[in-house]
Amino acid sequence: MKKTAEINKTPVCKVRMQAISDVMSLLSGKWKFHIIGTLIEGNTLGFMDLLREVNGIGSKMLSKELQDLEMNKLISRTVHNTKPVTVSYAITEYGQTLLPMINEMAKWGVNYRKMVFNEHVI
């Protein structure tokens, strides 16, 4: 039960732990990834569009999550001069930078599913 010395190549040091905490806090909750995932395809969608696309979400949660994401500059919110008013949401340029991370997550997750599936088959 000795601690291996600090010869590690990719230590998850304090700074990195904090960074990951930041990410988790920005994207925490049941819906943020789903919303980002929907918008990151490049779509510009209205509130009702998102209500339909993000399966299962209610208007209260959607509203709150959109505010969080906008506050963190990951998505943009545009109000249009129509009556009644319409609003459109889109991913920001900065939000796009999430893509490599999302890709890694999806890649790992897909592989995980395969593994679980195969083990069950055996």
Place this chain on the structure above:
Amino acid sequence: MKKTAEINKTPVCKVRMQAISDVMSLLSGKWKFHIIGTLIEGNTLGFMDLLREVNGIGSKMLSKELQDLEMNKLISRTVHNTKPVTVSYAITEYGQTLLPMINEMAKWGVNYRKMVFNEHVI
């Protein structure tokens, strides 16, 4: 407010959304990344070691999170024939495959901090 056609290069389709949900569910909560991050450096640690290394966690949460992670084959638990019994935890080979994803998350998070910091300075 038209939906852009499906000409996207990296669409976050249903399968990928599900995969990301899996990842989030495996690694959700306040502590899992911290535990994984501690063990992924290659250390083999006992319960008390982790209680010290994972800052702020209590024995109840630690115990629960360790069970979750073990159930998902991300960490291993070994009981030793000592008195009183000691137990050691380590990352599994499969758990190691999380590293690319964790690296991307840390990278994005570090960059995010920089951005927030710079904006505040201006």
Place this chain on the structure above:
DNA sequence: CAGGATCCTTTACGATACTG
């Protein structure tokens, strides 16, 4: 259409004490 207000249920988390 785009949300806010209200109320309610369900998890997550934490402190403390205790056991083999």
Place this chain on the structure above:
DNA sequence: CAGTATCGTAAAGGATCCTG
């Protein structure tokens, strides 16, 4: 040492209704 049991709080999430 390595946990479990019990209790309590706080946060997340959901259903429904309402408004400019």
